[in-house]
Amino acid sequence: MPITGDQAREIEAQRRTRSETRRATVPALEEILYEPIPVLDHGFVRVIDYMGDDAAIVQAARVSYGRGTKQVSTDRGLINYLMRHRHTSPFEMCEIKLHVKLPIFVARQWIRHRTANVNEYSARYSILDREFYLPDSEKLALKKTLAQQPALFEQLSMAEATAAQSTTNRQGREAALDPAAAAEAVRKMREVANRAFTAYDQLLGEGGRPAVARELARIVLPLSTYTQWYWKIDLHNLLHFLALRADPHAQYEIRAYAEVIFDIVRRWVPLTAAAFEDYRLHAVTLSARAREVVRRMIAGERVTQETSGLSSGEWRELLAALDLPSPE
Ligand SMILES: Cc1cc2nc3c(=O)[nH]c(=O)nc-3n(C[C@H](O)[C@H](O)[C@H](O)COP(=O)(O)OP(=O)(O)OC[C@H]3O[C@@H](n4cnc5c(N)ncnc54)[C@H](O)[C@@H]3O)c2cc1C
Numbered sequence: 001m002p003i004t005g006d007q008a009r010e011i012e013a014q015r016r017t018r019s020e021t022r023r024a025t026v027p028a029l030e031e032i033l034y035e036p037i038p039v040l041d042h043g044f045v046r047v048i049d050y051m052g053d054d055a056a057i058v059q060a061a062r063v064s065y066g067r068g069t070k071q072v073s074t075d076r077g078l079i080n081y082l083m084r085h086r087h088t089s090p091f092e093m094c095e096i097k098l099h100v101k102l103p104i105f106v107a108r109q110w111i112r113h114r115t116a117n118v119n120e121y122s123a124r125y126s127i128l129d130r131e132f133y134l135p136d137s138e139k140l141a142l143k144k145t146l147a148q149q150p151a152l153f154e155q156l157s158m159a160e161a162t163a164a165q166s167t168t169n170r171q172g173r174e175a176a177l178d179p180a181a182a183a184e185a186v187r188k189m190r191e192v193a194n195r196a197f198t199a200y201d202q203l204l205g206e207g208g209r210p211a212v213a214r215e216l217a218r219i220v221l222p223l224s225t226y227t228q229w230y231w232k233i234d235l236h237n238l239l240h241f242l243a244l245r246a247d248p249h250a251q252y253e254i255r256a257y258a259e260v261i262f263d264i265v266r267r268w269v270p271l272t273a274a275a276f277e278d279y280r281l282h283a284v285t286l287s288a289r290a291r292e293v294v295r296r297m298i299a300g301e302r303v304t305q306e307t308s309g310l311s312s313g314e315w316r317e318l319l320a321a322l323d324l325p326s327p328e
Contacts, residue, residue: 002044002101003036011035011046024053024067028267036101037260040253042131042226043101045260052094052235054079054271061090076271083275094235094269098261103133105223106253113241116233123227124215127204132193132224133253137182193222235269239276246281284321293318 003011014034029050036044055067058075061082082090102110111118177185199220205211233241242265244250246258266273286294293308305315319326 002038002042023051024056026050026053026268028270029264032264032267036099037264039256039260040103040133041136042133043103043106043257044099045257045264046099047096047264048099048230049097050095050268052269054269056093057082057090057235057269057272060093061087072271076275079271080275080279083272083279088236091236091239091272092234095232096235096238096264096268097230097232098264099228099230100257101226101228102257103224103253104221104227105133106251106257107227107229108223109245109251109254110231110257113233113237113244115237115240116231118229118231120229121227123218123221124213127214128200128218128221128225128227130194130197131226132197132222133226134186134189134193134224135182137179137186189224193224196220196222235265235272238265239272239280242276243280286318286321287314290314290318294322 011034029047033047036046038044054075058064058070058078059067061078081087100110107120200217202209203212203217203220204214211217238261242258242262245254246262247255250258262273265276289309293303293310296303305312308315308318310318316326
């Protein structure tokens with residue numbers, strides 16, 4: 001369970017509180033304020049606070065005296081322009097504060113994004129719950145047997161949680177393991193993590209034995225242990241985070257968080273989210289040489305990797321970007 005009964009009651013009490021304000025609020029975001037949105041097996045993301053909306057970006061771009069809003073279509077046009085031309089500072093006028101519960105190995109990737117403010121739960125002062133992440137082996141097993149059912153298969157596309165090491169990308173995974181191998185891998189992970197947590201409890205002095213300081217006892221815990229933090233970031237830097245972590249090259253587990261956060265962004269600043277998807281997330285950048293290749297293709301020339309002047313990696317990426325089949 002991501003949260004306990006007491007925590008759920010605290011959240012409920014907070015959700016009942018109402019504050020009067022002249023500031024801009026976003027009804028779709030207010031709807032989910034404070035609520036934990038589940039991610040992975042024990043994690044969550046909660047919106048704790050936010051500042052600004054799409055209109056605030058327009059307002060800042062125009063350095064306006066009032067709200068800055070004209071018509072939605074005008075605002076959309078301006079936001080698209082700002083996104084397209086990387087005029088980024090108006091997006092920095094919006095901020096969001098999240099409470100995130102995440103495995104430590106995900107936190108290690110996440111913390112590399114230096115442009116946020118972070119305060120993490122301290123395992124020097126508090127005892128960590130016996131909560132660790134385990135990849136979902138059942139969904140993996142399903143993924144194999146559902147290969148003939150595209151609709152269901154599509155829903156499971158993010159559930160490549162335990163998969164074989166990729167042979168083409170040293171950081172990635174490839175085909176799903178067969179169900180028995182996946183179950184065995186997860187069983188081993190569970191066993192090792194449980195053993196580590198038992199050692200942790202013993203070091204903390206369980207059963208009247210002398211205790212080791214919490215700051216030292218924790219060093220036996222696995223990278224799958226859940227931690228928590230408050231994370232505050234402006235919209236410009238959040239979009240940069242999402243561009244890197246909602247990308248298929250990112251590890252599945254951090255991508256699962258990025259996708260939940262992106263849904264939050266869609267509620268919060270829908271015009272900006274749409275512009276970001278169009279001009280950044282699903283856009284491609286071409287090198288000068290790749291652009292020349294595209295120009296030659298449009299002119300009717302049959303270009304091959306050998307005649308393109310591109311490396312085999314660049315050539316593969318260009319074909320993928322243009323949705324062109326890769327020649328065998
Ligand atoms: C798929 C993937 C694989 C990765 N693999 C590895 C890996 O194997 N090993 C590894 O160590 N890391 C790895 N990383 C982390 C990566 O190298 C970046 O550290 C991380 O993505 C944060 O990116 P950032 O610096 O752009 O973000 P932020 O820290 O949020 O910074 C945002 C931007 O601010 C600017 N900025 C911030 N701080 C500075 C600074 N001190 N100096 C100059 N400019 C600054 C830069 O323009 C930067 O792009 C990986 C990341 C991804 C997405």
